[in-house]
Amino acid sequence: MRVLLFGATGMVGQGVLRECLLASDVQEVVAVGRTPLTQEHDKLHQVLHTDMLDFQPLENLLQGFDACFFCLGVSSVGMDEAKYTHLTYDLTLVAASTLARLNPQMTFVYVSGAGTDSSETGKVMWARVKGKTENALLRLPFKAVYLFRPGIIQPLHGVRSKTPLYQSVYTLLGPLLTLARRLWPARVVSTEVLGQAMLTVVRQGNAQPVVEQVDINRLANERV
Template sequence: MRVLLFGATGMVGQGVLRECLRAQDVDFVQTVGRSPTGQLDPRLTEIVHPDMMDYRTIESSLQGFDACFFCLGVSSFRMKEADYSRLTYDLTLAAARTLARLNPQMTFVYVSGRGTDSSEQGRSMWARVKGKTENALKLLPFRAVYLFRPGVIEPLHGIQSKTRMYRLIYPFLRPLMSLMHALTPNQIVTTEEVGRAMLAVARHGYAKTVMEPADIGAICRTPPGPSGTPPLTPHAG
């Protein structure tokens, strides 16, 4: 499997990249972002691309992929709706529209957020923008689109958020998050689980398009089939 990964330096993206490089059936991983990850692996190629709204200069390097894991995102904290929309809806669709044209057989997996407003009419600004983004992605001619809404994410394996506020509070929350994961596994997921679940839906599809924490956890708890990967229900779309 050939994987394209956006946002590999963020907290979620770091976890997804780790799982991609640990997966035996992933032959090639290419990251696209404004900065390199600093990781070295013979299967990893990195494209440092300063303009995440325009991919015309690198289109030849964006073809021939089986899956795209889109983990780019920003916090809406203190942002105006127009600015947040540009960095969420516009940025995501700029990449997705290009990839749908170049890779129509690709599976596109987008990291959204729990509480996203699919109606686009709610009071929460970030939820409306995420909902608009999800709805637009579902209309693109990919083989399949999956929308991950992970909610609370516990970073593992030394992974840290790029957001300074999160880096400051996560050390204090880690004991609570570990307890939450043990007591309420359907309310919290780890960076490892998000990466494993993304790979699973890219391999086999899934019966649902929107993936809540319970779905992500269920995929990771499914016993592997004969091939070593979870036997999931293929996506009908």
């Protein structure tokens, strides 16, 4: 399969990229982003693009893909709703709408988060915005859309957070997170398991578009 990856420099994106490059049925990964990757691989091609709200210049490069893993995301800390909506809803829908038009056969996988509010009416701002984004994605004419809602994510295999504070916490709590994944698999997931599960839904689908933490673990175990 040919895969498009958005957010490859982020923690989740790094983990998904690793699993894609290891997968024998992935023939090409095209990473689209503002920041160049230091990683090189025969399967990996990079497309640097500064304006993530305008993909018209790239349309000839964004066709013929089987899957898109959309791992872009920002923290809502310190943001008002308008700014967070712009960076979460607007940015995602511009990219997804373009891809749906160019690749109607595509499976689109969006990384959301545990606690996302599908009603769009709850008190938690980030959860409402994520819910609005999820609902809009489901209305696009893709072959399939899957909305992943992981809980706490543990980076593995050299994957690192771009936020120094977060990375310090992950480093400090690494052994505890490993134990927590064993004790509370419904709340903690690794970047490895998340990437494997995302590949599984492209290969074989899933009964429901919303993929909660317990489903992520199950799908990773079902990988071929």
